[in-house]
Amino acid sequence: MAMAAALMAGALRRGRAGVGGASEMALRRLVSTLIIAEHEGGLVKPSSLSALAAAEAIAKENKVSLLLGGSGPTLHKAAQHAASSHPLVNEVLVADSDVFAHPLAEPWAELLRSVQQKGGYSHVIASSTSFGKNLLPRAAALLDVSPVTDVTAISEPRVFVRPIYAGNALCTVRYTGESPCMMSIRSTSFSLATESMSETKVAPITQVDLSFLSEASSRKSSWVNLTSQDTERPDLANARVVVTGGRGLKSAENFKLLEQLAEKLGAAVGATRAAVDAGYVPNELQVGQTGKIVAPELYIAFGVSGAIQHLAGMRDSKYIVAVNKDADAPIFQVADYGIVGDLFQVLEELLEKIPDKK
Amino acid sequence: MKILVAVKRVVDYAVKVRVRPDRTAVDTASVKMSMNPFCEIAVEEALRLREAGAASEVVAATVGPAQAADTLRTALAMGADRAVHVLHDPDPARPLLPLAVAKILRALALQESPGLLILGKQAIDDDCNQTGQMLAALLNWPQGTFASKVIIDKDKQKATVEREVDGGTETICLDLPAVITTDLRLNQPRYATLPNIMKAKSKVIKKVTPADLNVDVRSDMEVLRVDEPPKRKAGVILSSVDELLDKLKNEARVL
Numbered sequence: 001m002a003m004a005a006a007l008m009a010g011a012l013r014r015g016r017a018g019v020g021g022a023s024e025m026a027l028r029r030l031v032s033t034l035i036i037a038e039h040e041g042g043l044v045k046p047s048s049l050s051a052l053a054a055a056e057a058i059a060k061e062n063k064v065s066l067l068l069g070g071s072g073p074t075l076h077k078a079a080q081h082a083a084s085s086h087p088l089v090n091e092v093l094v095a096d097s098d099v100f101a102h103p104l105a106e107p108w109a110e111l112l113r114s115v116q117q118k119g120g121y122s123h124v125i126a127s128s129t130s131f132g133k134n135l136l137p138r139a140a141a142l143l144d145v146s147p148v149t150d151v152t153a154i155s156e157p158r159v160f161v162r163p164i165y166a167g168n169a170l171c172t173v174r175y176t177g178e179s180p181c182m183m184s185i186r187s188t189s190f191s192l193a194t195e196s197m198s199e200t201k202v203a204p205i206t207q208v209d210l211s212f213l214s215e216a217s218s219r220k221s222s223w224v225n226l227t228s229q230d231t232e233r234p235d236l237a238n239a240r241v242v243v244t245g246g247r248g249l250k251s252a253e254n255f256k257l258l259e260q261l262a263e264k265l266g267a268a269v270g271a272t273r274a275a276v277d278a279g280y281v282p283n284e285l286q287v288g289q290t291g292k293i294v295a296p297e298l299y300i301a302f303g304v305s306g307a308i309q310h311l312a313g314m315r316d317s318k319y320i321v322a323v324n325k326d327a328d329a330p331i332f333q334v335a336d337y338g339i340v341g342d343l344f345q346v347l348e349e350l351l352e353k354i355p356d357k358k
Numbered sequence: 359m360k361i362l363v364a365v366k367r368v369v370d371y372a373v374k375v376r377v378r379p380d381r382t383a384v385d386t387a388s389v390k391m392s393m394n395p396f397c398e399i400a401v402e403e404a405l406r407l408r409e410a411g412a413a414s415e416v417v418a419a420t421v422g423p424a425q426a427a428d429t430l431r432t433a434l435a436m437g438a439d440r441a442v443h444v445l446h447d448p449d450p451a452r453p454l455l456p457l458a459v460a461k462i463l464r465a466l467a468l469q470e471s472p473g474l475l476i477l478g479k480q481a482i483d484d485d486c487n488q489t490g491q492m493l494a495a496l497l498n499w500p501q502g503t504f505a506s507k508v509i510i511d512k513d514k515q516k517a518t519v520e521r522e523v524d525g526g527t528e529t530i531c532l533d534l535p536a537v538i539t540t541d542l543r544l545n546q547p548r549y550a551t552l553p554n555i556m557k558a559k560s561k562v563i564k565k566v567t568p569a570d571l572n573v574d575v576r577s578d579m580e581v582l583r584v585d586e587p588p589k590r591k592a593g594v595i596l597s598s599v600d601e602l603l604d605k606l607k608n609e610a611r612v613l
Contacts, residue, residue: 103523104530105491105501130523134503137456137488141495146457146578149486159582164485165375169384170585177578220533221500224518228526237524241612265613273542283506283543284526289482290542292524298612308374315587319610321602327595336593337605349599354613 031059031157034121034180036112037066038131042077044085046238047127050187052086054125057154057190063090067115069100069108083203086192095208102223103131105138107213112139114212121180123157128184128293140182147182148175152189166289166312187237188295188316229282236285239268241298242317244287247274248303248324248343255280257347258302264354270294272310288313302343306331359473359512360415361404363438364463365397367422367429368483377586383450384584393429396478399540402547403508404476405437412510415439417470421454421462423447427563434558435550441563442466444571452577453484460492465571467497472535474517479504479539490539500532504541
């Protein structure tokens with residue numbers, strides 16, 4: 001295994017020394033991808049499954065290893081889910097230790113470095129979640145390579161598109177450095193074809209050798225707690241419908257109306273930075289450049305002006321509806337359907353006219 | 359304890375950027391430039407920690423062209439004690455990557471030996487969200503990214519950091535020295551007053567180059583093209599809720 005990895009790393013290096021097409025071809029043949037998979041309640045998270053679609057976009061015949069960490073029965077249930085999640089999955093690597101029970105970047109980055117050095121992957125993918133963004137750059141620096149953030153499209157194994165300037169420009173870059181080519185992907189830009197999921201192929205599950213952990217003698221960080229907002233509604237980043245409120249909602253009390261509408265639509269509730277800063281809702285509901293990036297089928301914005309930082313988080317939604325009393329609000333420039341008027345009247349009418357979800 | 363704060367000069371957040379006609383980059387000539395908003399929050403946090411007695415000195419640093427000195431002056435006018443300017447003129451086709459910036463900042467950190475490094479969580483131009491994490495890795499220091507609250511315990515040499523993560527707020531505890539990156543809700547940056555702007559003019563900005571620091575700024579990323587995002591087709595303004603429901607059901611078919 002180690003020798004194969006060394007041979008491959010050598011081949012990649014030689015491939016780069018060659019010119020143009022030849023090196024691309026050498027690369028295509030030798031693609032193998034490590035995906036850092038997040039899991040919850042015994043299942044691989046949807047954002048990590050999107051990384052499989054990205055791996056498929058890198059190469060049709062991509063040998064994919066999924067890395068899962070944590071401890072306890074949910075880890076092993078998630079590993080089984082990972083093993084049968086996609087025909088591309090070649091192997092599931094499990095790092096079973098209390099050290100990985102919490103998402104601390106320091107031990108996780110060491111894990112990633114160790115797994116990469118053994119496996120010699122050509123690509124490493126994480127999703128652009130708070131976990132992925134915290135971990136991937138740290139691991140990349142340990143491996144002395146530059147990662148690509150928030151990839152939204154892959155045209156060649158080393159050519160990527162990513163949004164810059166809050167999504168106001170799309171930058172196409174070619175990674176020209178050493179292996180591995182590391183990236184975080186915007187999960188809303190990649191979706192798995194459902195038919196590929198139904199194939200019954202179960203990849204082997206391997207325990208990761210954790211002997212590197214003893215070398216890292218001192219733990220410089222510790223996890224204290226997580227305060228989370230209990231909600232029964234779908235996850236904001238993956239919801240099919242999102243209803244969002246801005247400063248125009250005027251109070252936390254009025255956000256309850258949005259929640260009622262969300263209930264009827266089976267939607268997630270989002271908010272603008274203004275609404276979060278005003279204390280109407282907790283900050284994990286924030287949609288935008290500095291919050292969550294969403295791309296639902298339907299996005300309904302109430303009292304949202306449409307600042308560029310907000311648009312960066314929702315401009316890829318399939319249908320955008322805006323309700324605002326200001327006809328000049330920039331949100332109307334991206335909305336498919338707009339209503340200029342009092343949002344409370346519109347909200348009330350919608351609540352009346354939309355039937356309850358069974 | 360000394361705090362080192364990294365700041366970046368970027369296109370002002372309120373500017374609507376345009377892609378250059380040759381599609382090589384975003385047009386930054388004759389556009390208003392400012393300090394990256396997350397960096398302002400980093401400077402503010404460092405100043406508050408100094409005012410609370412947790413730190414004795416705040417040093418601001420930047421990597422960038424000659425004009426980036428303005429950004430350092432802003433940090434000095436806010437209250438930073440002195441500044442270091444690492445001069446680098448970037449080539450648009452081979453931009454300076456976070457890894458190179460992290461290596462430069464590591465070199466500065468080894469010279470200055472701060473007890474805390476504070477950076478913004480991301481620059482609003484390249485939107486990378488990498489430099490702080492990379493710097494922490496290179497120094498083998500712990501990291502507290504996306505911080506919305508920072509408490510320093512000087513005696514125990516520990517920092518307690520509340521972080522904004524998906525699904526809530528996470529609290530972690532870090533041994534100092536550490537790297538912290540700021541989220542928007544960490545604080546409200548102060549305005550520089552006129553007397554402080556005047557005072558900042560006499561504060562020292564030390565100039566060095568990446569070569570002085572023995573850092574190779576090679577770039578492993580080639581920008582092939584910069585495009586405008588696809589335009590959304592013009593929408594319609596509707597006059598009633600009934601019309602909206604009809605459109606959503608029968609035209610968009612999303613209800």
